[in-house]
Amino acid sequence: MTAIVVGASSGVGRALSVTLAQAGQPLLLVASDLRDLAPLASDLQLRFDVQVRTLSMDLAATADPGTRVIGALKEMPAASALLLPAGMSRQDDEGQLGATAIGQLLAINLHAPMAIAHALLPVLLESRGVIVGFGSIAGARGRSRNVVYAAAKRGLETYFESLRHRYPPNELRVQFHRLGFVSSNLTFGKKLPLPVATPEEVAQAVVRLLPRASFDRHTPRWWSLVSLLVRWMPWFVFRRMKE
Secondary structure: OOOEEOOOHHHHHHHHHHHHHOOOOOOEEEEHHHHHHHHHHHHHHHHOOEEEEEEOOOOOOOOHHHHHHHHHOOOOOEEEEEEEOOOOOOOOOOOOOOOOHHHHHHHHHHHHHHHHHHHHHHHHHHHOEEEEEEEEEHHHHHOOHHHHHHHHHHHHHHHHHHHHHHOOOOOOOOEEEOOOOOOOOOOOOOOOOOEEEOHHHHHHHHHOOOOOOEEEEEEOOOOOHHHHHHHOOOOOHHOOOOO
C-alpha cells in the first residue's frame, strides 16, 4: 500500500520519506522542486528497494492539487496513508504582508492540505487508511509574529478535528501532530527557550503511531504542557511575550 508524503524534500517530510522507505513502504513523494525530489527518490530506491514515484508541484500555484496527486498514483499500489507535513513560514509575517504573500501562506499551509485530503478521502476510506496532519505550537494563541502562518495552522487543526468527528477510526484513522521547535534553517543559530527536536525524531514518532486509532497530540508530547500554559496565561502577561 502506498504512502503519500506532501512536502517530502526537506525537514520532517524528508525524514518521513526515509523512515517509511526503511519500513518497505511504496512512496509517492510530492514537493515543489524536482531537483530535490529526484535524487531523494533514487537514493531511497537504491538503499531500501522500494517503489518511489515523484510529483513536482507548486502548492501555492496549483488550484487543484488533489487531482494532480490522484493522477500520479496510477500504476502504484492503492494509497493507504496520506501525510501532510508541507508548510511554509516567513520571518516578516508580522501583520503587514501584502495580499500575494498572504495568499501564498494560506495556499501552502491550509488550502493545499485540505484540497489534497478531500481528493484522497475516497481512496483512503476504501483502504481503511490513515491521514496525518501537522500543526504548530505557533497556532496555540494569536500573537504578533507568524500571524498568517499561525492562523492557517489553527484552521488546519479545525479541519482535522472535523475529519475525526466525521469518520470513526475503523473507517479512517485521523491523526494530527502539533509540532514544537524542529531543527531547520529557520531555527539554526537561534537561541530558543526550549529544546529543539530533529526531523528524524519527529518522523520516527509519527511512523510508529500510524497504526494507532485517531488522535490529536503534541509532538514531542511534553509540548502539551507548554501549549496549556500559553493558552491559560493571563493576557497582560502573554501580551509582553514577543518570541
